[in-house]
Amino acid sequence: MGQNITRKIIASHLVEGEMTPGKEIALRIDQTLTQDATGTMAYLEFEAIGIPSVRTELSVSYVDHNTLQVGFENADDHRFLQSAAAKFGVKFSRMGNGICHQVHLERFGVPGKTLLGSDSHTPTSGGLGMLAIGAGGLDVATAMAGYPFYVKMPQVVNIRLHGKPAPWVAAKDIILEVLRRLTVKGGVGKVMEYTGSGIAYLSVPERATITNMGAELGATSSIFPSDDVTARFLAAQDRAGDFVELLPDPDAQYDEVIDIQLDELEPLIALPHMPDNVVKIADVAGQKVDQVFIGSCTNSSYTDLMRVAAILKGKTVHPQVSLVIAPGSRQVLVSLAENGALADLVAAGARILECACGPCVGVGQSPCSAGMSLRTSNRNFEGRSGTVDAKICLVSCEAAAAAALTGKITDPRDLGEPIDIPMPEKFPVNDRMIIAPPDNRGELELVMGPNIKPLPVASPLPGEIKGEVLLKVGDNITTDHIMPAGAKILALRSNIPAISMHAFERVDATFAQRALDAGGGIIVGGLNYGQGSSREHAALAPLYLGIKAVIAKSFARIHMQNLVNFGLLPLTFANEEDYDDIEPGDVLLIEDARQRLSDNNVKVRNVTRDKLYPVKHSLSDRQIEILLAGGLLKFVKEKI
Ligand code: F3S
Numbered sequence: 052m053g054q055n056i057t058r059k060i061i062a063s064h065l066v067e068g069e070m071t072p073g074k075e076i077a078l079r080i081d082q083t084l085t086q087d088a089t090g091t092m093a094y095l096e097f098e099a100i101g102i103p104s105v106r107t108e109l110s111v112s113y114v115d116h117n118t119l120q121v122g123f124e125n126a127d128d129h130r131f132l133q134s135a136a137a138k139f140g141v142k143f144s145r146m147g148n149g150i151c152h153q154v155h156l157e158r159f160g161v162p163g164k165t166l167l168g169s170d171s172h173t174p175t176s177g178g179l180g181m182l183a184i185g186a187g188g189l190d191v192a193t194a195m196a197g198y199p200f201y202v203k204m205p206q207v208v209n210i211r212l213h214g215k216p217a218p219w220v221a222a223k224d225i226i227l228e229v230l231r232r233l234t235v236k237g238g239v240g241k242v243m244e245y246t247g248s249g250i251a252y253l254s255v256p257e258r259a260t261i262t263n264m265g266a267e268l269g270a271t272s273s274i275f276p277s278d279d280v281t282a283r284f285l286a287a288q289d290r291a292g293d294f295v296e297l298l299p300d301p302d303a304q305y306d307e308v309i310d311i312q313l314d315e316l317e318p319l320i321a322l323p324h325m326p327d328n329v330v331k332i333a334d335v336a337g338q339k340v341d342q343v344f345i346g347s348c349t350n351s352s353y354t355d356l357m358r359v360a361a362i363l364k365g366k367t368v369h370p371q372v373s374l375v376i377a378p379g380s381r382q383v384l385v386s387l388a389e390n391g392a393l394a395d396l397v398a399a400g401a402r403i404l405e406c407a408c409g410p411c412v413g414v415g416q417s418p419c420s421a422g423m424s425l426r427t428s429n430r431n432f433e434g435r436s437g438t439v440d441a442k443i444c445l446v447s448c449e450a451a452a453a454a455a456l457t458g459k460i461t462d463p464r465d466l467g468e469p470i471d472i473p474m475p476e477k478f479p480v481n482d483r484m485i486i487a488p489p490d491n492r493g494e495l496e497l498v499m500g501p502n503i504k505p506l507p508v509a510s511p512l513p514g515e516i517k518g519e520v521l522l523k524v525g526d527n528i529t530t531d532h533i534m535p536a537g538a539k540i541l542a543l544r545s546n547i548p549a550i551s552m553h554a555f556e557r558v559d560a561t562f563a564q565r566a567l568d569a570g571g572g573i574i575v576g577g578l579n580y581g582q583g584s585s586r587e588h589a590a591l592a593p594l595y596l597g598i599k600a601v602i603a604k605s606f607a608r609i610h611m612q613n614l615v616n617f618g619l620l621p622l623t624f625a626n627e628e629d630y631d632d633i634e635p636g637d638v639l640l641i642e643d644a645r646q647r648l649s650d651n652n653v654k655v656r657n658v659t660r661d662k663l664y665p666v667k668h669s670l671s672d673r674q675i676e677i678l679l680a681g682g683l684l685k686f687v688k689e690k691i
Contacts, residue, residue, distance in 0.1 A: 052302070052304050053299070053300030053301060053302035053303040053304060054299070054300050054303055054304075055207050055209065055244055055299045055300075055303040055304065055305055056180065056244055056274055056276055056297055056298070056299050056303075057182065057205070057207045057242045057244050057272075057274060058070060058207060059163075059297070059299075060163060060164075060165065060181075060182040060274075060297075061076070061078065061182065061204070063163070064078045064079045064080075064081075064165050064182075065077070065078065065079075066078065066079050066199040067199065068204065069204070070204050071204055072203075072204050072205065072206045072240070072306065073203055073204065073240070074203065074204050075201055075202070075203055075204075075671070076201070076202060076203070076204045077199035077200065077201050078165055078182075078199055078200045078201075078202065079165065079199055080107060080165050080166070080167045080194040080199065080200050081107060081108045081109070081161075081164040081165045081166065082107055082108060082109045082110065082111075082159065082160075082161075082164055082165070082166045082167075082181075083105070083107050083109075083110040083111070083166070083167050083168065083169075083191050083194050083195050084110070084111045084112075084113060084151050084155055084166065084167075084168040084169070084170070084173065084191075085110075085111075085112050085113065085151075085168070085169045085170075085188070085191060086113045086114070086115055086116050086151045086168075086169065086170050087113070087114040087115065087116050087117055087125075087128055087129065087132060088116040088117060088412075088541070088544065089169035089170065089187075089188045089191075090112050090113075090114075090132055090169065090188070091128050091131060091132060091503065091544060091545035092188045092189075092506070092544065092545065092587060092588075092591075093169050093188035093189070093191050093192045093195075094112070094131070094132065094135035094136075094139065094141075094192070095503075095505070095506040095545065096188060096189050096192035096193075096506060096684060097135075097139060097192040097195050097196065098135070098139075098497065098506075099506050099508060099684050100192065100193070100196045100684055100687055100688055100691070101688060102196055102197075102691060103139070103492065103493065104139055104140035104492065105139055105140050105141055105195040105196070106195065106196060106197030107194065107195055107197070108164070109142070109159060110139075110140070110141040110142070110195050111141065111142045111143075111144060111151075111154075111155065111159060111485075112132050112133075112135070112136040112141050112142070112143050112144065113144040113148075113149075113150075113151035113154065113155075114129050114132060114143075114144065114145065114146045114148075115144075115146075115149065115150045115151050115407045115408050116407070116408050116412055116414065117414060117541070117542070118146045118147065118405055118407045118408075118409075118414070119414050119415060122542065123500065123501070123502065124502040124542040124543070124546075125542060126500075127499075127500030127501065127502035127503060127545075128502060128503070128544075128545055129146060130498045130500060131497065131498055131499055131500065131503045131545065133145075133486070133498070134495065134496065134497050134498040135497055136486070136488060137486070137488050137489060137492065137495050138488075138492055138495040138496075138497060139195070139488070139492070140488045140492060141195075141488060142159075142485055142486065142487055142488065143485070143486040143488075144484065144485050145484045145485070145486065146407070147381065147405055147406055147407070147484065148380065148381050148406065148484035148485065149378075149379055149380030149381050149382070149383070149406040149407070150347070150348045150351065150379050150380065150406070150407060150408055151168070151170060151348070152168075152170070152172055152173065152175035152176065152259070152263065152348040153175075153256075153259075153348055153351060153352065153379030153380045153383070154379075154380050154382075154485075155168075155175070155176055156175060156176055156178060156179060156255065156256065156259050157288055157380060157382055157478070158288065158290075158482060158485065160176040160178075160179050160181050160183075161179075161181065161293045161295075162179055162180030162181060162277030162281060162293075162294065162295050162296075162297045163180060163181070163277065163295050163297050164181050164182075165181070165182050165183075165184075165200075166181050166182070166183040166184070167183075167184055167185075167186055167190065167191055167194045167200050168183065168184070168185055168186070168191065169185070169186065169187065169188045169190075169191040170185055171185040171266045172185065172263050172266050172348050172349075172429065173185040173186075174262045174263065174265050174266060174270070174272040174273050174274075175259045175262055175263040175348055176259070176262070177258075177259075177262035177265070177272055177273045177274040177275060178255050178256065178257075178258035178259030178260075178261070178262045178263075178275055179255050179258070179259070179275070179277060179281050179284065179285070180274060180275060180276060180277030180281055180297045181274070182242075182272055182274060183262075183272055183274075184200070184202065184271060184272050185266065186200065187587050187609075187613065187616075188587055189587060189616050189617075189683055189684070192684075193683060193684075193687045196687060196691055197691065198687045198690065198691065201673070202271065203240060203271075205240055205241050205242045205271045205272075206240060206241045206242075206306035206307065207241070207242050207244055207305050207306055208238075208241050208242070208243050208244065208305065208306060208307045208308075208309060209244050209246060209303075209305035209307070209308045209309070210229060210243055210244070210245050210246075210247075210309045210311065211245075211246055211247035211308065211309070211310045211311070212225065212245060212246075212247040212248070212249030212250055212253075212311050212313055213247050213248055213249055213310060213311065213312050213313060213314075214248060214249055214312055214313045214314040215249065215252050215313060215314055216249070216252055216313040216314070216316065217313065217314050217315065217316055217317065218464065218469040219318055219449055219462075219463045219464045219466070219469050220313065220316045220317065220318060221257075221260075221318070221447035221448065221449055221450075222253055222257035222258070222260040222261050222447075223260055223264075223319075223349070223350060223427065223445075223446065223447035223448070224316055224317070224318055224319045224447055225253075225261055225311065225313065225316065226260060226261045226263075226264040226265075226267075227264075227319040227320070227321055227326075227329045227445070228311060228316055228319060228329070229243070229261075229268065229309075229311070230264065230267055230268060230321065230326055230327040230329055231319070231327060231329035232309070233268055233309075233327075234268075234327045235267055235268065235269060235325060235326060235327045236268075236269055237268050237269070237327075238265060238268030238269045238270025238271075238273075239268075239269040239270070240271065241268075241270050241271060241306075241307075242270060242271050242272045242273065242274060243262075243265050243268065243270050243272075243273040243274070244273075244274050244275075244299070244305070245258070245261065245262075245273070245274070245275045245276075246276065246299060247310075249311075249313040250275060250276065250278075250280075251278075251280065252313070253275075253280070254280060254284065254354060254474050255280060255281055255284035256284075256352030256353065256354060256355065257352075257354070258275040258280075259352070260349055260350055260352075260355075261273065261275075262274065262275065263348055263349045263429060264326065264349060264429050266429065267326040267327070267429055267430065276297055276298045276299065277294070277295060277296055277297035277298075278296065278298065281294060282294045282296075283474065284474065286476075287474060287475055287476055287477055287478050288478055288480060289477070289478075289480045317331050317332070317333065318331070318332045318333070318446075318447065318449070318450055318462055318463050318464065319331060319332060319446075320332045320335060320425075320444050320445065320446050320450065320460065321431055321444060321445035321446075322335065322431075322442075322444055323431055323433070323442040323443055323444065324431055324432055324433040324442075324443070325431065325432070326429065326430060326431060326445060332446070332450055332460060332461075332462045332463070333462045335460055336459070336460050336461055336462050337459050337460060338423060338459060338460045339371070339423060339458065339459055340369075340371075340372055340423050340424075340425050340454045340455075340458055340459055340460060341371065341372065341373070341418055341419050341422035341423050341424065342372065342373045342374075342375070342416070342418045342419070342422055342423070342424040342425070343372055343373070343374045343375070343424070343425045343426075343451050343452075343454055343455040344375050344376075344377075344410045344411075344416065344424060344425075344426040344427065344428065344451075345359055345374070345375070345376045345377075345401075345426075345427050345448055345451050345452070346375075346376060346377030346378070346379065346404065346409060346410070346411065346427065346428070347377070347379075347408065347411040347426070347427060347428035347429060348379065348408070348411075348428075348429070349427060349428055349429040350427035350428070350447070350448050351377060351378055351379030351380075351383065351427070352379055352383060353382075353383050353386050353387075353474075353475070353478070354472045354474065355379075355427070355448045356376065356378055356383060356387055356392065356396070356448070357387070357392055357472040358448055358449055358452070358470055358472055359376070359396065359401075359448050359449075359451070359452045360387065360392035360393075360395045360396050361392075361395075361470045361472065362449065362452040362453065362456070362466060362470065363395060363396060363399035363401065363452055363455070363456070364395040364399070365395075365399075366399055366456055367399055367400055367456075368399055368400035368401065368455050368456065369455065369456060369457060369458030370458075371458050372454070372455050372458050373402070373416075374399075374400060374401045374402065374455040375401070375402045375404055375409075375410060375416050376396060376401045376402070376403055376404065377403075377404040377405065377406065377407060377408075377409045377410070377411075378403075378406045379406065380406055381406050381481075381484060382478055382479060382480070382481070383406070384403075384406055385479045385481070386475070386478060386479055389479060401455075404416070410426070410428075410436065411426075411428040411429075411430075412435075413435055413436055413437040417436050417437030417438045417441070418436055418438045418441040418443075419438070419441075420438060420440060420441075421440045421441065421442070422438065422441050422442070423441075423442045423444070423460075424436060424441055424442070424443050424444070425444050425446050425450070425451050425454045425460065426443055426444065426445055426446070426451070427445070427446065427447065427448050427451050428445065429445065430445075431443035431444065431445050444460070447463070449463040449466070449470075450462075450463045453465065453466055502542070502543070502545055502546050503545045503546065504545065504546045504547055504548050504549070505547075506547065506591075507547055507591065507594050507595040508681070508682065508684060508685070509594055509617055509618025509619070509681045509682040509685070510618070510681050511618075511679060511680060511681040511685070512618070512620065512644060512645055512648070512678050512679050512681065513644065513645075514642075514643060514644060514645055514646075515640070515641065515642055515643070515644065516573075516599050516600055516620065516639075516640070516641040516644050517638065517639070517640045517641075517658075518569075518571060518572035518573045518599055518600070518638070518639060519569055519572040519573070519636060519637070519638050519639075520572065520573050520574075520575050520633055520634070520635050520636060520637045520638075520639060521562065521565055521566050521569060521572035521573065521574060521598070521635070522555060522558070522559060522562055522574050522575070522635065523574075523575040523576075523633065523634070523635045524555075524558060524574070524575070524576050524577065524580070525577045526577035526578040526579060526604070527577070527578065527579050527582055528558075528576055528577070528579075528580050528581065528582070529581070529582050530581055530582070530586040530589040530610060532555065532557060532558055533554060533555060533581065533586075533589040533592070533593070534550070534553065534554055534586055534588040534589040534591075534592050535553055535556060535557060536586075540553050544588065547588075547591055547592065547595050548595060550588060550592060551563060551591075551592040551595040551596055552564075553592075554566075554592040554593060554596060563592075563596055566593075566596035566597055566598065567596060567597070569597070570597055571596065571597020571598055571599055572597065572598060572599070573598065573599060573600050573601070573602065573639050574593065574598055574600075574601045574602075575601075575602050575603070575630065575633050576601055576602070576603030576604070576606075577603065577604050577630065578603075578604045578605050579605055579606070579607055580601065580603035580604075580605065580606050580607065580610070581606055581607040581609075581610025581611065581613075581614075582607040582610070586613075587613055587616075587617075589610060589613065590610070590613040590614050590616065590617040590619060591617055593619060594617045594618065594619055598619060599619065599620065600619065600620035600621075600622060600641065601614060601619060601620070601621050601622070602622045602623070602624065602639075602655060602666060603621070603622075603623060603624070604623065604624055604627050604630055605623055606621055606623065612674075615670065615674045615677050615678055615682075615683070616677065616682060616683040617682050617683075618677075618678060618680075618681045618682030618685075620641075620644070620648075620678060621668065621670075622653060622655070622666040622667070622668055623666060623667055623668065623669070624664065624666055625664070625665040625666055625667050626664070626665065629662075629664040632657070632660065632662060632664070633657060633664075634659075636659070637657050637658075637659040637660060638657075638658040638659050639655050639656065639657055639658065640655070640656040640658050641653060641654070641655055641656070642654075642656070645679055648668070648670075648675055648678065648679070649675055649679075651667060651668060653665075653666050653667070653668070654666065
């Protein structure tokens with residue numbers, strides 16, 4: 052049976068498990084990347100593992116999310132990240148060098164390798180034939196320590212792109228079409244593998260636009276073959292030696308096949324507030340636009356911005372529109388500066404921002420109240436832009452540029468003849484903003500300013516767990532309830548003692564102090580406890596506050612994994628009505644916890660009410676071992 056690309060890479064990196072979709076497998080990780088919003092925690096976690104250097108082929112630490120330094124906190128984080136990179140053998144991509152995924156594609160991605168990144172858009176590097184997966188910081192820290200990455204074996208979906216894209220149809224329109232068809236849940240547990248005659252018309256950065264937004268499908272990853280197009284891109288980056296051909300076998304098997312005729316596509320737009328709320332631009336053209344943002348890890352490559360420059364050349368941005376452009380990397384910006392396109396953009400009225408995430412992550416340039424903002428980024432969730440009532444639409448660079456000129460949503464086909472931007476034969480390669488780790492690493496110290504605090508580490512699971520019910524919450528408690536976000540709290544992400552004081556503050560503002568005063572305790576939850584993001588701090592803060600166990604009616608999957616990773620015991624009621632019996636302040640006791648956990652026969656005694664509640668868990672043997680060891684860090688330490 053012929054192999055597809057995904058299975059070829061998995062087979063060559065398989066450490067444990069069977070390649071049966073849905074079954075847990077362990078993968079060897081060749082490369083890792085972190086960004087500053089997740090990296091501080093990942094390197095504190097790596098330090099706690101206690102090995103001197105990373106054991107990957109390559110690890111890179113990027114600073115791209117919080118580059119605005121309005122207080123000392125972000126600057127402290129950047130200093131810490133730089134010192135951690137030097138000490139642990141990690142390359143450090145300095146502030147202003149660009150967005151992690153764009154720079155990784157340009158300078159480090161290698162076809163056929165595995166990449167694990169502490170950012171959900173890590174699959175961007177699938178554009179040059181890598182198996183690139185996003186994960187939590189602790190997973191990346193353990194991968195840096197040489198421990199494999201555990202994930203469910205994905206199904207592989209073949210998306211066949213047929214023919215040449217119709218005029219003014221961009222790579223963005225292709226992924227918007229996939230989102231339109233499959234929705235934001237359509238990729239869960241799957242890798243999207245692109246093939247077909249149409250891929251020959253897509254450059255590596257265009258392919259990366261498509262793999263980038265596979266994250267919006269919920270996909271494990273997305274990938275393109277490594278072919279002649281890939282070879283030319285790598286050669287233009289002075290990296291011809293990194294090229295390896297990687298194609299599916301002619302009779303490759305897939306779990307599902309989807310066909311898209313590129314010559315039949317039209318320019319598309321994702322309307323507020325979901326990336327899969329996709330319609331034809333022609334159907335909504337004419338609506339007033341207040342802001343246009345061109346940038347992000349989705350659409351800020353050389354060809355993207357050259358097309359924008361060609362559209363804007365000699366024209367002027369509409370008086371009611373604020374046009375902001377953030378080039379994806381310093382290499383892109385230098386290219387535009389050298390060939391004069393930057394002058395065309397500035398002359399037309401574009402405001403050039405730093406090469407960073409910027410407006411994509413709500414760092415600056417929030418739209419006006421109730422404003423309409425057309426963006427080339429990948430997410431248009433309500434409030435993400437920093438303006439609660441703003442309407443964010445996602446479009447291609449061409450459609451964004453067209454709207455910047457007209458002041459309204461505009462079908463780019465109205466611009467006339469399409470623009471052809473050839474890929475340069477050589478990019479202006481200059482890695483001076485990427486600092487390689489020195490040789491004398493053993494002597495180096497981590498620089499920890501006041502915003503960097505040590506990581507709390509759990510103890511091995513005790514035989515007896517006793518504690519007061521400090522909080523009883525209802526159904527569907529999200530990670531936002533447990534550990535709120537927002538600029539003020541985000542800046543404390545490397546300061547667990549400070550950030551922990553915000554835990555559950557929207558539910559019960561007294562919780563954190565009560566937990567500290569009581570020396571810890573137990574939380575009781577309803578259904579779907581911990582739903583939402585993969586936010587590690589939703590487990591780290593309770594750990595810091597001394598929480599020993601969470602007993603709920605049910606858990607959201609990722610949060611339960613995070614509780615296990617940080618050594619907090621997640622238990623579910625065998626009889627849901629026992630939830631009603633427990634009141635805040637009751638004292639609960641779990642005897643013989645270690646043995647009973649392994650036997651899945653745990654009982655919780657309500658000492659206050661003299662009752663006994665049977666509880667259960669759905670933990671794998673590996674997860675039980677992690678809990679017994681006192682969390683993933685300790686578990687990995689014992690294995691290494
Ligand atoms: Fe940055 Fe936005 Fe991408 S925050 S990594 S540009 S999704």
